[in-house]
Amino acid sequence: MKGEVLGGCGLHMAAEDNVVTAIDDLTAGTTIPYDGGRIEVVEDVPFGHKVALVALEPGDAVVKYDEVIGQATEAIAPGEWVHTHNAESRRGRGDVADAEGEVA
Amino acid sequence: MSTFEGYRRADGPAGVRNYVAVLPVSIAASAIADEIADRAGENVRSTPHQMGRDPPAAAREQIERTLTGVGRNPNVGAALVVGFGTERIDADEIADGIADAGRPVETLSVREAGGTTAAVEAGTEAAGDLWDDIEDCRRVECDVSELRFGVECGGSDATSGIAANPAVGVACDRLVEDGGTATFSETPEFIGAEHILAERCVDESVRERLLERVDRRESAAELMGVDLRGAQPTPGNQEGGLTTIEEKSLGAITKGGTTPVRGIVDYAEELPVSGGLVLMDTPGYDVESVVGKVAGGAQVVAFTTGRGSTTGNPIAPVIKVTGNPKTAERLANNMDVDASTVLDGESLDDVGDRVYETLQSVASGERTAAERRRLEEFAINELQPNELAELRGGV
Numbered sequence: 001m002k003g004e005v006l007g008g009c010g011l012h013m014a015a016e017d018n019v020v021t022a023i024d025d026l027t028a029g030t031t032i033p034y035d036g037g038r039i040e041v042v043e044d045v046p047f048g049h050k051v052a053l054v055a056l057e058p059g060d061a062v063v064k065y066d067e068v069i070g071q072a073t074e075a076i077a078p079g080e081w082v083h084t085h086n087a088e089s090r091r092g093r094g095d096v097a098d099a100e101g102e103v104a
Numbered sequence: 105m106s107t108f109e110g111y112r113r114a115d116g117p118a119g120v121r122n123y124v125a126v127l128p129v130s131i132a133a134s135a136i137a138d139e140i141a142d143r144a145g146e147n148v149r150s151t152p153h154q155m156g157r158d159p160p161a162a163a164r165e166q167i168e169r170t171l172t173g174v175g176r177n178p179n180v181g182a183a184l185v186v187g188f189g190t191e192r193i194d195a196d197e198i199a200d201g202i203a204d205a206g207r208p209v210e211t212l213s214v215r216e217a218g219g220t221t222a223a224v225e226a227g228t229e230a231a232g233d234l235w236d237d238i239e240d241c242r243r244v245e246c247d248v249s250e251l252r253f254g255v256e257c258g259g260s261d262a263t264s265g266i267a268a269n270p271a272v273g274v275a276c277d278r279l280v281e282d283g284g285t286a287t288f289s290e291t292p293e294f295i296g297a298e299h300i301l302a303e304r305c306v307d308e309s310v311r312e313r314l315l316e317r318v319d320r321r322e323s324a325a326e327l328m329g330v331d332l333r334g335a336q337p338t339p340g341n342q343e344g345g346l347t348t349i350e351e352k353s354l355g356a357i358t359k360g361g362t363t364p365v366r367g368i369v370d371y372a373e374e375l376p377v378s379g380g381l382v383l384m385d386t387p388g389y390d391v392e393s394v395v396g397k398v399a400g401g402a403q404v405v406a407f408t409t410g411r412g413s414t415t416g417n418p419i420a421p422v423i424k425v426t427g428n429p430k431t432a433e434r435l436a437n438n439m440d441v442d443a444s445t446v447l448d449g450e451s452l453d454d455v456g457d458r459v460y461e462t463l464q465s466v467a468s469g470e471r472t473a474a475e476r477r478r479l480e481e482f483a484i485n486e487l488q489p490n491e492l493a494e495l496r497g498g499v
Binding site for chain 1: 263267296300336347349410430
């Protein structure tokens with residue numbers, strides 16, 4: 001498997017990633033060692049879903065696989081679940097193009 | 105040298121199965137084709153589909169290309185092309201294309217045969233005669249460089265990009281190293297990862313073509329003033345932890361391995377033999393995408409899944425690989441390779457080796473889970489109105 005498993009439960013796929021992937025169903029209160037400290041998972045996060053390792057502001061890139069996979073749509077604290085409720089794609093956005101008048 | 109036991113063909117690479125294909129040219133002949141295949145025996149396989157009798161010209165061309173390609177697949181020893189008799193899709197042209205590859209071919213018209221009952225009888229007899237022509241074909245040792253290996257993913261979740269896809273990617277790398285062809289498709293699932301593929305393109309023309317195809321798929325959404333978010337990732341993908349198309353794509357492209365991208369072909373266009381890694385420009389619907397690759401000549405397909413998928417193909421064996429431990433357990437009867445062991449620490453190289461060994465044993469005749477259960481889904485990609493308009497130069 002590529003990457004490093006933090007605390008036996010969070011797969012950090014690349015050093016620059018600001019999220020980990022839960023490789024178990026995580027319950028609130030689980031802690032994940034990161035950057036010399038520990039991050040407390042603040043809510044239940046299901047297997048396969050992502051947990052923020054750092055604080056993100058709206059518009060900040062979400063990084064996994066050492067690549068940008070989208071951006072935060074609201075402030076996300078370390079330990080929060082990162083998914084469609086607080087992050088979104090930057091691609092295939094006809095809605096944005098339409099609003100900006102790029103497409104007639 | 106890596107080898108498999110395959111069926112030598114008059115023309116082109118060896119097959120891994122020896123079938124008579126019964127190819128309906130439209131929905132009007134599909135039930136007849138099914139009935140013929142049911143009656144004519146286990147080695148006769150039909151490819152029912154829903155294409156109509158009078159599709160627009162560009163759509164017709166794609167249907168003809170697909171059916172001709174399926175009939176020329178190395179796993180097909182002989183073919184029966186069945187039409188209702190009033191289609192604009194030309195059954196004779198499809199039959200000629202298949203005959204050009206040295207395969208015995210017959211055609212049948214339901215209308216001329218005198219209706220469905222007579223057509224089923226005549227077709228069953230014709231399929232039986234075609235089987236007589238090829239049943240003496242025996243497996244002989246062939247080099248794996250003759251294999252065109254199609255890889256597909258469906259029902260993806262977060263484990264797809266972590267375990268199943270990179271493991272299948274290792275198998276693709278092994279095959280390419282041994283001189284074969286590996287191919288993956290679903291262009292909408294290159295979005296957000298195309299820069300990685302572009303960097304690996306062997307030359308500027310392949311790179312430009314790839315980026316142009318991705319752009320076309322992405323702008324299809326933009327032209328409609330909608331965004332991909334509701335459809336990609338799918339609700340199922342999202343439940344499995346995938347948040348955005350970029351995340352899905354970055355996981356999806358790992359199933360093709362790490363070798364240079366040598367080309368990109370159209371849906372159902374013939375794939376090169378000993379061609380290395382070649383992409384196919386297809387939509388993101390897995391069953392249609394598999395059929396595109398089989399029409400392109402893929403003799404074996406590996407299909408990765410996270411949330412689960414059981415689909416097969418009538419002509420090519422489909423090896424099911426999952427990286428999700430729950431799916432591996434729940435759908436154990438429908439899976440061929442358990443790649444979820446990656447999460448427990450088995451190396452991707454080792455799991456990839458298991459996939460590659462499975463590819464060789466399946467190529468030599470071992471039946472996959474989908475084959476044992478006769479799961480033989482078949483669908484042809486139907487060009488959408490916006491794509492037809494674009495092909496006419498209207499957009």
